[in-house]
Amino acid sequence: MLTKRPRGTNDFLPEDTCKWQYVENLLRELCHEFGYEEIRTPIFEETELFLRGVGDTTDIVQKEMYTFEDAGGRSVTLRPENTASAVRAYVENKLAARPQPTKLFYIGPMFRYERPQAGRFRQFHQFGVECFGAASPAADAEIITLAWEFYRRLGLKNLELNLNSVGCPECRPAYRKALQDFLRPNLDKLCDSCRERFEKNPLRIFDCKNPECQQYLAGAPTTLDALCDDCREHFEAVKKYLDAVGIPYKINERLVRGLDYYTNTAFEILLSDIGAQSAVCGGGRYNRLVEEIGGKPTPGVGFALGMERVFNALASQGIELPAGRKVDVFVAALDAAAGEEAFRLTCELRRQGLAAVQDVMGRSLKAQFKYADKFAAAYTLIVGGDELARGTVQLRDMAAGEQSEVAISDVVPLICAKFHK
RNA sequence: GUGGAUAUGGUGAAGUGGUUAACACACCGGAUUGUGGCUCCGGCACGCGUGGGUUCGACCCCCACUAUCCACCCCA
Numbered sequence: 001m002l003t004k005r006p007r008g009t010n011d012f013l014p015e016d017t018c019k020w021q022y023v024e025n026l027l028r029e030l031c032h033e034f035g036y037e038e039i040r041t042p043i044f045e046e047t048e049l050f051l052r053g054v055g056d057t058t059d060i061v062q063k064e065m066y067t068f069e070d071a072g073g074r075s076v077t078l079r080p081e082n083t084a085s086a087v088r089a090y091v092e093n094k095l096a097a098r099p100q101p102t103k104l105f106y107i108g109p110m111f112r113y114e115r116p117q118a119g120r121f122r123q124f125h126q127f128g129v130e131c132f133g134a135a136s137p138a139a140d141a142e143i144i145t146l147a148w149e150f151y152r153r154l155g156l157k158n159l160e161l162n163l164n165s166v167g168c169p170e171c172r173p174a175y176r177k178a179l180q181d182f183l184r185p186n187l188d189k190l191c192d193s194c195r196e197r198f199e200k201n202p203l204r205i206f207d208c209k210n211p212e213c214q215q216y217l218a219g220a221p222t223t224l225d226a227l228c229d230d231c232r233e234h235f236e237a238v239k240k241y242l243d244a245v246g247i248p249y250k251i252n253e254r255l256v257r258g259l260d261y262y263t264n265t266a267f268e269i270l271l272s273d274i275g276a277q278s279a280v281c282g283g284g285r286y287n288r289l290v291e292e293i294g295g296k297p298t299p300g301v302g303f304a305l306g307m308e309r310v311f312n313a314l315a316s317q318g319i320e321l322p323a324g325r326k327v328d329v330f331v332a333a334l335d336a337a338a339g340e341e342a343f344r345l346t347c348e349l350r351r352q353g354l355a356a357v358q359d360v361m362g363r364s365l366k367a368q369f370k371y372a373d374k375f376a377a378a379y380t381l382i383v384g385g386d387e388l389a390r391g392t393v394q395l396r397d398m399a400a401g402e403q404s405e406v407a408i409s410d411v412v413p414l415i416c417a418k419f420h421k
Numbered sequence: 422g423u424g425g426a427u428a429u430g431g432u433g434a435a436g437u438g439g440u441u442a443a444c445a446c447a448c449c450g451g452a453u454u455g456u457g458g459c460u461c462c463g464g465c466a467c468g469c470g471u472g473g474g475u476u477c478g479a480c481c482c483c484c485a486c487u488a489u490c491c492a493c494c495c496c497a
Contacts, residue, residue: 004487004488007488007489058495058496059494059495059496060495060496063422063495064495064496081496081497110497112495112496112497114494114495114496115422115423115493115494116489116490117490117491117492117493118490118491118492119496119497120495120496120497124497125497126497127497128497193494207495268497275491275492276491276492276493277495277496277497279496279497280497281497282496282497283497303497304497305497306496306497307497308497309497310497332455332456334455335455364450364451364455364456365455365456365457366451366455366456366457367449367450367457368456368457369456369457369458370457370458371457372457373457373458377457380456380457382455382456384455385455386455394455394456396456396457398457398458401457401458403456
């Protein structure tokens with residue numbers, strides 16, 4: 001079917017893209033205020049990068065990647081997320097040699113082969129930030145603040161910030177063992193995937209939605225119980241920063257990140273009224289990711305948010321974004337000869353920075369006026385034979401319904417004056 | 422990958438086993454000489470997701486497929 005887009009993808013039409021631009025502009029402005037600069041990495045990378053950067057035990061890697069072999073026999077993959085690429089670019093371009101920390105943001109399409117659903121697509125768009133080189137809890141708090149401020153400016157309500165700490169290589173192993181010891185007596189009663197997680201990633205058993213499994217988790221030791229002094233101090237500091245700027249959060253000790261290189265802070269921002277895919281933002285600290293990918297040990301924090309989910313949230317809360325811009329002047333012509341002069345005048349108006357549109361359909365004057373209305377043109381210029389003979393055109397103020405005859409030589413400056421151009 | 426629901430023109434949608442598939446909006450055109458937003462008139466599915474089947478006859482019945490939506494899983 002030639003006229004059908006691929007499953008799980010979207011066409012964004014003009015009425016959509018004007019909203020996207022508004023939100024993207026807001027994000028860019030926000031990043032500027034926070035000192036984050038844009039990075040653009042390839043849409044595809046060597047597959048190996050994601051195996052290491054995302055983790056080869058994750059669902060993303062195991063069953064959701066668009067992987068193919070290029071004509072040169074290399075295995076490449078459409079990026080399922082952007083953090084791995086950002087880390088790769090940080091190392092490859094030696095950004096560590098620049099003043100630290102390195103504060104980057106990205107925005108663009110990501111690809112995951114998933115079953116489409118509300119708020120979930122095969123090509124979707126993420127905005128995210130990464131901060132490399134800063135181990136301070138202030139960096140954690142800074143990116144959370146950025147995300148929170150974004151939603152606040154959009155006017156979204158009922159957001160819930162969930163916060164946790166998953167520890168570090170010092171305290172995690174002990175915790176992991178404690179959790180395994182706690183669960184072991186009931187191991188055979190857990191579901192299949194949880195039994196698998198028990199060995200590989202026992203923390204992720206907290207993610208299981210099976211009520212049976214949850215039952216055996218009651219009273220389990222939490223990551224927070226097991227934090228070492230440094231991690232505890234870090235976590236307390238993050239909370240203190242958030243308290244200081246009045247950002248409310250909920251401690252959720254079941255919020256975990258399964259991969260080994262995640263450390264300390266983990267957070268999610270949830271919004272329950274947009275369907276099952278309620279996470280609008282997720283992130284955390286990953287102090288071991290850079291070295292995992294082959295760089296020097298470098299601390300990092302970051303988050304990503306789903307653009308489509310932002311628009312879902314806006315729609316569900318009835319928030320209207322500013323509409324697209326209107327046309328300043330419509331230039332109507334009565335015949336071919338007038339059309340030439342209309343063309344010239346239209347271009348002249350554009351050179352002065354005005355949005356000017358002329359008829360290219362050869363329509364009747366009446367139809368041209370109707371068309372001008374669709375664009376809500378502020379003014380319409382009428383170029384006709386009679387006026388041309390006199391060296392003039394008609395200038396009509398559409399809202400006022402008033403019209404006057406103006407010398408062709410004066411009309412462009414006159415219109416510019418009305419728009420202060 | 423699993424489950425549920427749904428598939429009629431650009432959109433929202435009526436519709437009955439049997440001649441020309443409502444209606445509204447949108448779009449296009451027109452309503453005496455070169456002028457809009459209101460009003461009026463007209464046009465706009467050779468076709469009812471695709472492919473089979475049942476039937477004298479199907480958009481309406483059956484089967485398959487596909488797609489969409491929602492949910493599981495997972496995540497943004």
